Amino acid sequence: MPTQTKADRSAAAKKAAATRERNQKREESKDQGHKAAASRFSNDARDRVSKARDEAGKAASSVGKTGKATADAAVSAGRSAAARAGIGRKKK
Numbered sequence: 001m002p003t004q005t006k007a008d009r010s011a012a013a014k015k016a017a018a019t020r021e022r023n024q025k026r027e028e029s030k031d032q033g034h035k036a037a038a039s040r041f042s043n044d045a046r047d048r049v050s051k052a053r054d055e056a057g058k059a060a061s062s063v064g065k066t067g068k069a070t071a072d073a074a075v076s077a078g079r080s081a082a083a084r085a086g087i088g089r090k091k092k
Contacts, residue, residue, distance in 0.1 A: 004012075
């Protein structure tokens with residue numbers, strides 16, 4: 001095997017440094033994967049609570065609107081019955 005030149009040693013050192021850097025990043029990302037999963041689950045839970053709160057608000061609003069619509073329908077039905085029976089306001 002021929003003797004190593006300075007360029008060969010330099011290239012080998014750069015390759016080793018790149019490998020060390022890759023391995024270090026791999027170790028860090030292993031930890032970050034657990035942290036990321038925990039954050040993702042936390043964010044997902046927070047989003048679901050927010051969505052549930054919004055839906056509950058919509059449901060309450062919907063119940064209120066349904067109640068109002070039912071009351072309006074009853075008033076209209078009463079007016080219709082009164083008009084058919086001839087009671088109520090008289091036209092001038």
